[in-house]
Amino acid sequence: MQQLVQRRRRDGLVARTAERELFRGSFDTPPEDEEHRFLFHVHGNAGVGKTFLLRDFERIARERGALTAYVDESAHSVPEVLAELCRQVAAQGHRFKELDRLLATHRERLHEAEAAALAALDPEPAGGPSAGSMAVARAGLAGLGLIPGAGAFAGVLDPAHVAQGADRLRAVLGARFRSHEDVQLVLSPESVLTPVLTKEITDAASSVPWIVLFFDTYERTGAFLDGWLHDVMTTDRHGALPATVVVVTAGRHPLDTAHWGGFGDFTAALPLQPFTEGETRGLLADRGVTAEPVVTEVLRLTGGLPVLVSTLAATRPAGPDDVHDPSATAVDRFLKWEPDPVRRSAALAGALPRLLDADVFRAVADGDPEQLDELYGWLTTLPFADERAGRLRYHDVVRAPMLRLQRRRSPRGWAERQRRLADRFRAWREEAETGRDAGRLWADEEWRELRLAESYHLLCAGDREAPSMVLRGLVDVCDQGESVAGRWLDVLEEAGRDAELRTVAAWGRQLSRALADGGTEAVLDRLLTDSGFGAVVVDALGSTNVTRPPGGPADWGTPVPGAARERHAEERRVADRDADDRDAEGPYAAGPGRGVALAPGTAARVYRGRAVSRAVRGDYRAALTDLDRALTLTPDDARSRALRGEYLRILRRHDDAVRDLERAVALDPAHDYAWASLGATRLALGDPAAALAALDRALALTPDYPWALIRRARVRRELGESEGRLADLDRAVTLQPDSPWAHCERGDALRAAGRDEEALAAYDRALGLDPGYASAYASRGVTRFHLGRPADALADLDRALELNPSYAWARAQRDEVVRHRDG
Incomplete structure (x- = not known):
């Protein structure tokens, strides 16, 4: 009775009656009917009740037996949207199991992207890599999912550039992510995840009459969702979507006519105005x-x-x-x-x-x-x-x-409560840090959210060190990808707006534009070159006596005394690009003589972060330039030394690489990555015994280090240690069962031991994971030849040369097979 009474009261409301009736009527109209609408878009200014109406639509849909999911701006990418869909449908008794599994793998591979670019590279291109154009670089970064709205489905990038950039990134990441699916999960996650989504939805549609997906706050999420959603609904490139799916979006603006202008016959626009x-x-x-x-x-x-x-x-x-x-x-x-x-x-x-x-x-x-x-x-x-x-x-x-x-009403009371909140979030953050590896914290979403909240409240409290803290944190989160960096920049904008800190808000807008235009590399460029960030003002009175917040790192900010501070402020003044922000006042206002320079450690981190971004797109020479600058500021930084050594190795400057890597391990004897890279470099210089010693050290520090295990197996090949070589590769395959590289290397070891049948199985596994793996085709061809299958051998070797026409070893092996066949 009560439910019926409540329903009649809702239905009797004069507000939004037409909109609710239109939506309710869609469930009474068969999908084949031309009057049926597959997409509803609610739009209007803030506060007009868009979210309330969507929630009411969700209630109506569930009354009709629909499976529903509701996503808002808390999701910052297509994978995050899909994760939320999985969670909500599971709560209604449906599991998208395969999609859940792939999303978990996507998250793992995304966190490994930096390692893939640094520790698992093995492109070995003839003549060294080229820098490439900026357009191709941006396309490659878009493929990595580092530029929201510029992915494979946004339709705003040159497809040739996307393909070229993706190929370059595949080469860089290939040694670590030899699985084709893993590479795509990093380069273009939507291309892997979306077909699985459509299949899961199709399976679910067999047991429910309708599936209704709600996307709220579309003015924010549409940047990365709109093109993707258009492709899912209007093309078949990701598979067939059941006709019983209805999509509802809500945002401040009408639908983008560039995507939806030609599809008015299956969309319904619902503009909301204030109540009459x-x-x-x-x-x-x-x-x-x-x-x-x-x-x-x-x-x-x-x-x-x-x-x-x-x-x-x-x-x-x-x-x-x-x-x-x-x-x-x-x-x-x-x-x-x-x-x-x-x-x-x-x-x-x-x-x-x-x-x-x-x-x-x-x-x-x-x-x-x-x-x-x-x-x-x-x-x-x-x-x-x-x-x-x-x-x-x-x-x-x-x-x-x-x-x-x-x-x-109470500026001091405001500041006191903001500090109280900052202290509480700091305490929770430090609690989350207990017993954790400090180097892995930035990859932890829960920890980042606590750090974000702490930063927001310190900014609102007017803490003089807060801007340095936030900008320093921004350098760290740039390593985690664009969606994470975007959240950090949101905090600058939100604190600037909520505390009326116009300069801080302007920083957020300027850096957000840089992020949208050029990804995290452009943000780091801006931090290094824009005078607005070279001098972070922390004292409206011009004092150089700053008090660091409790628990803050020492290099959040370094006062610049006397005349040097005056010169610094003059050279690197805050350049507010928005005219309405030029009269900013308060603790973060700009002014001569009040500058605090980015500390050398912070500036070095910016250079190092940009070097990583440049290395990911294959521009190692530019990366070296940044690392040179970082090491000028912090010459004893082991991580920068190790990175520089690895990039020199990739560029085949092995003697220079050894000097940097030996310096890195001298500075930090526990740097496993530096030891592993040193081992690979010493092998390239023809010193397998020294290479083995370095790789043994890396694996003593981190026994489960697949890249080092495979590199050590190569060293043992040179030393004739066939059993040790195979043992290392068995361990690598156990640690990374989905790595085509590990399976292919293991196949080579088995073939060298005369175990051709087992080698053939290893190559088959490698090619099952990566059908475009030229080396595996060539090696399998040789094994098939040994097994008396010359026709199959030629087919494999031809395929290897088709994939890599300059593959000299494969061509020599093919010539041998042909001579044997013809002679």
Whole structure:
């Protein structure tokens, strides 16, 4: 009975009736009917009720037995969207098992991308690699998923450049990710994941009448989703999508006509405007608010903006209070009919964090734990507090004036609460660090989110070291890819907006544009070349006495004394590119004599990060230039030395490589990567005994190091240690069962031992994982020849030469087979 009553009350609402009826009607129209719509797009300004309507659509869809999933801006890439879809459909009793497995592999391979570019390279190109054009470089980075919206489905890059860039990256990553699928999961994850998604959806469609997918906040997610979604829905390149799938998107803007202009016959646009006076009165009456003075006040204050109407209606005001008070703020209006001052204070405190849960609320609000738990429960009922994945997020329309009120009413109280939150997030971050390898923390999403929250609140508190901390963190997250770097830049923009730090907000916008234009390499370029980041201003009074936040690294910022500071500020002043930000004031305002230089350690990290980005796209000479600059600033940095040595090895400058790698291990004897690279370099110089010693050291430090195991197997081949060679390769295959490189090397060892049948199985496994592996074809051809199968041998050797026409060893082996056949 209660469900029927609630349904009739919902259906009786005058607000958004037409939109709900149009959507409901789609389930009564067969997909074959020309009136059926496969795509609904809700659009309108912030606060018009897009999310509320989507949630109502989701309820309607589930009433019709649909399997549903809802994704918002918390997802920053297509793989993250797919992971959220998997989670939600599983909660409804359906498992996308294969997609779940591939997503887990994608995450692992993405974290290994840097290692693949540094530790598992073996391109060995004749004459050394070329730099390539910037367009090809960007296309390659897009293929890596490092430029949202510029992937294989965005339709904005030259397909030839995408292919060329992807091929170059395959060559760089090939030694580590010999599996073709693994390479594609890094280079173009959508191309691997999407066909699996369509198959999973097709399987699910056999047991449910409808599948409805909701994509909210499309003004943010559309940058990477729109082109992909267009391809999935309008082409068959990823497989057939069941006709019972309905997609609903919601954002501030209409659909992009470049993608959807020719598909109006199966889309429905639902523009939302603020409520009319009649709709507002109807909603208020439904909540029991009918007194004319109160209704008049709500109409005046909200302008029909649904989120405000709903917020005020939910408080069920009995009468207007101080309606003529000209100093009343928007926040006073939101809470003016809430008589309990404790609740009012709790609502304001809850606005301070970007995301709120019970633990965060206890850190920012005042009161005993039992009272705080009760207050948090009350907060979850407020119309403007949207609960997502167990966390609350205030609607921007409400949160923004709440933040302004607190900041202007009590600047010291604002700063104190922001510091309190920063301290709490720092404590949680340090707790998460306990017993962990510091070098792996940046790959941990949970740890990064704690560091992000800490940074946001330090910026809002006006902490003088916070900008240096955030920019230093940005250098580190650039190693994790563009989507992670984008979240870091969001914090700069959000803190700049929420705390009215115009310079900080401008930094965020400028770096975000650089990220969109050229990926993480462009961000690092900007940090190194733009005067706005060369001098981070931390003291509005010009003092050089800075106090580092607790737990902060020593190189967050280094004061520049006296005349040197004046010169630095003059040379590297903050260049705010937005005219409306040139009058910025506050703790981060720019000005001569108030600069704090990026510390040498921080600047060196920027150069090193850019070197890695350049190496990923095969431009090792440019990478060396950056590493030279990094080592000028920090000559005793073992990691930069090791990277420089590896890049020199790849460029066949082996003597120079040995000098850098020996220096690296002298600086850090526990640097396994440097020892492994040193071993490979010594082998190239014809010293297998020294190579073995270095690789033994690397594997003593990290026994499960597949690249070092395979390299040591090559050394043992030179030393004639056939049993040890095979043992190393057996271990490498166990550690990386999906590595074509490991299987191919093991096949070579088996063939050398006269075990051709086993070698053939190893080559078959390698080619099953990577059908384009020229070396495996050539080696399998030789093995087939040994087994008395010359026709099959020629077919394999021809295929190897087709894939690599300059493959001299394969051509020599083919000539031998032909001579044997003809003679």
